[in-house]
Amino acid sequence: MQLNNFFSVLATCIAFVVFTFACNNAPTKDANPTATAQSIQTGGVKVIPITTPKGTFNVWTKKIGDGKIKVLLLHGGPGFTHDYFECFESFLPKEGIEFYYYDQLGVGNSDIPADTSLWNLPRYVEEVEQVRKGLGLEDFYLLGHSWGSMLAMEYLQQYQGHVKAAVLSNMTAGIKSYVTYSNQLKNEILSKKELAVYDSLDQRKLYDSPEYQNLLMSKLYTQVACRMPVENWPEPLMRAFKKANHEIYIHMQGVDEFHVTGNFKDWEMWDRLPNIKVPTLVLGGRYDEMNPEDMVKEGQLIPNSRTYLCPNGSHMSMYDDQQNYFSNLIAFLKDVENNKFTPDKK
Numbered sequence: 001m002q003l004n005n006f007f008s009v010l011a012t013c014i015a016f017v018v019f020t021f022a023c024n025n026a027p028t029k030d031a032n033p034t035a036t037a038q039s040i041q042t043g044g045v046k047v048i049p050i051t052t053p054k055g056t057f058n059v060w061t062k063k064i065g066d067g068k069i070k071v072l073l074l075h076g077g078p079g080f081t082h083d084y085f086e087c088f089e090s091f092l093p094k095e096g097i098e099f100y101y102y103d104q105l106g107v108g109n110s111d112i113p114a115d116t117s118l119w120n121l122p123r124y125v126e127e128v129e130q131v132r133k134g135l136g137l138e139d140f141y142l143l144g145h146s147w148g149s150m151l152a153m154e155y156l157q158q159y160q161g162h163v164k165a166a167v168l169s170n171m172t173a174g175i176k177s178y179v180t181y182s183n184q185l186k187n188e189i190l191s192k193k194e195l196a197v198y199d200s201l202d203q204r205k206l207y208d209s210p211e212y213q214n215l216l217m218s219k220l221y222t223q224v225a226c227r228m229p230v231e232n233w234p235e236p237l238m239r240a241f242k243k244a245n246h247e248i249y250i251h252m253q254g255v256d257e258f259h260v261t262g263n264f265k266d267w268e269m270w271d272r273l274p275n276i277k278v279p280t281l282v283l284g285g286r287y288d289e290m291n292p293e294d295m296v297k298e299g300q301l302i303p304n305s306r307t308y309l310c311p312n313g314s315h316m317s318m319y320d321d322q323q324n325y326f327s328n329l330i331a332f333l334k335d336v337e338n339n340k341f342t343p344d345k346k
Contacts, residue, residue: 048134050105050127054118059127060109061102061135065093069337070137072100074128075240076146076170078119079248081108084240085145087318091326097333099143102131107245119251121264125154132162141333143167146315147253153269156276165279165336167329170315172294173269173301175260181291182258189223190215207255216256224289225257226316234319257289273301279341280305281332285313285321304343306332 044063049056062082071092075082082101092099103110105118105127128151132140142163144152149171156166172178190198194215201212217230226233252262282299286292286309299307308328313321335341 046135048131050130052105052118052123052127054113054115057105057111057113059102059105059111059131061100061131063098063100063135064089065096065098067093067096067098069097069141069333070099071097071141071143071167071333072128072132072135072137073102074142074144074148074151075102075104076148077107077244077249078104078124078147078252079107079245080147080240081243082240083108083243084234084237084316085318086236087234087322091330095330095334097330100135100137106248108243112245116247116251119248119263121151121154121252121267124151125158128155129159132159138162139164141165141167141336143169143329144171145169145318146171150264150267150269153273153276156278157272160276160278163278165281165333165341166276167281167283167332168298169283170285170288170290170295170317172290173273173298174294175265175267177291177294178289179260181294182289185224185289186220186258189220194219216258220258224287224314227287227312227314227320237316237319270297270301273298274303276302277304279332279336279343281329282307283310283317283325283329284308285310285315285317287312287314288317289315299344300346303346306341306344 046061046063047058048061050059073082073085073088075085082103085101088099104124106112140163142152142155142165144150144167146169149168152166152168153171153173156163160166172181186198187195197211198215201207201209201215206212222228222230226237250262252264253259254261254265280299280302282295282302282305284290284292284295284307288295288309292309295309296307299305308324310317310321310324310328313325317325332341
């Protein structure tokens with residue numbers, strides 16, 4: 001090797017060693033040393049890991065408002081999303097009431113595993129308890145609507161020690177009576193001709209046919225689910241329908257509100273209602289798909305309860321009888337919080 005080439009190679013090696021040493025010994029810096037998981041604002045969103053018999057999954061929650069009264073919402077379905085609860089934002093925060101959305105596992109912004117063995121009532125109860133812990137809620141208010149109210153009743157059987165008060169919105173306490181009443185409603189609402197078409201399509205299981213869907217949505221649901229023409233249904237409610245996980249709904253409920261063939265078809269709570277001791281508001285609608293008489297009976301069996309049926313409301317009373325729904329809900333929450341709650345006379 002020529003001498004000048006030797007020195008050129010040597011200089012290159014020395015430069016490489018010096019550069020490597022400098023890089024390896026340079027002080028390291030975080031991308032943003034002031035940002036931590038605790039300090040970053042997410043608009044109230046918190047993802048909570050849920051342990052199940054089939055592994056760990058994430059569920060999505062979101063806090064709205066600030067206040068001493070803290071309400072966890074359990075949405076309906078099963079298989080729908082929190083979206084239709086968005087009307088609560090127009091009423092609760094301005095009253096100093098803090099509340100939490102949460103998409104149950106399998107829907108919306110939460111993980112959507114494919115294992116159907118996860119879709120059962122006992123597992124959902126444990127999910128609610130894990131969400132409660134993840135949000136750090138204690139002495140909180142629990143509000144369930146429809147299926148979410150069924151879930152709330154079951155949760156209260158095991159974990160009501162953490163709950164200050166409960167709202168059971170638009171749900172009967174037994175599937176047997178629900179099936180009887182929904183069949184009665186179908187026969188009352190549909191004309192003889194419409195009923196014949198409905199029954200024919202039902203027997204052939206043509207549930208996706210335009211004729212069946214028209215009878216279901218335009219004739220039945222507009223009377224007992226949300227009392228307004230479908231084209232006028234509020235956007236959050238329509239969004240919840242569009243985002244629904246039908247696999248969960250069919251697995252647990254059935255093809256629609258007038259068919260209960262899923263795994264909670266034998267669910268009954270009547271004889272366990274007296275176990276619910278916390279102050280409870282049973283909230284429903286006079287035109288609900290749930291039998292109003294059943295909801296009155298539900299309130300009578302819960303010892304420390306108050307019952308209110310929205311005079312113009314159906315299953316979505318928070319939309320079709322909004323002022324009555326929210327004025328009674330807010331009054332109940334404040335009465336309990338201010339130690340002014342008095343139950344109905346039994």
